[in-house]
Amino acid sequence: MLTSVSTALVLFILIAPAQAAEVADPSTPVTQPSLTQPSTEALISLNQATLEQLQQIKGIGPAKAEAIVRYREGQGAFTSLETLQQVPGIGPALLERMRPYITL
Template sequence: MLKVLLLSATLFALPLAMAEEPQAVHASAQAGMSININTASAEELAQQLKGVGLSKAKAIVAYREQHGPFTEVAELTEVKGIGQRTLELNEDTLQL
């Protein structure tokens, strides 16, 4: 009986032990990753910035196209839907 239990446990645990760890969903979750708010597409912004979905990301790109490149990161708060909290969440990710 003990042999059957050990064999069952081994057969059950083997696939779990052999499985690869899942990759990170957001590139910004990896240390040292940053995104240039003057060159990134709306899709890239939405994927890499916390609290920014595709709608807000499109607003960032539209603002950039209308007003020219951002001269400082804090200028993002001029975009509708982007506030100080969003900047704080992404301060280590944003670059010009």
């Protein structure tokens, strides 16, 4: 009795990994994650965004959002995305991270 249980256990251990490693059907399409940029509808306008909308941009918290609005109110509308670097706390690296999510 013990030998047949041991044999069954050994067979199970040998067969189970082979079934788990079974290759997928090559005719089944493989989906790739989307690597596209955000759509233009999802872009946040630096010249029109509220504090709350600005804070939705990765890297922008309450203080930087307030600084952007203060700059916009004091200097007028942003004329280029690069002008954003004149806002205290926003440098070239942060601008590049923000670029896919912002527009004028």
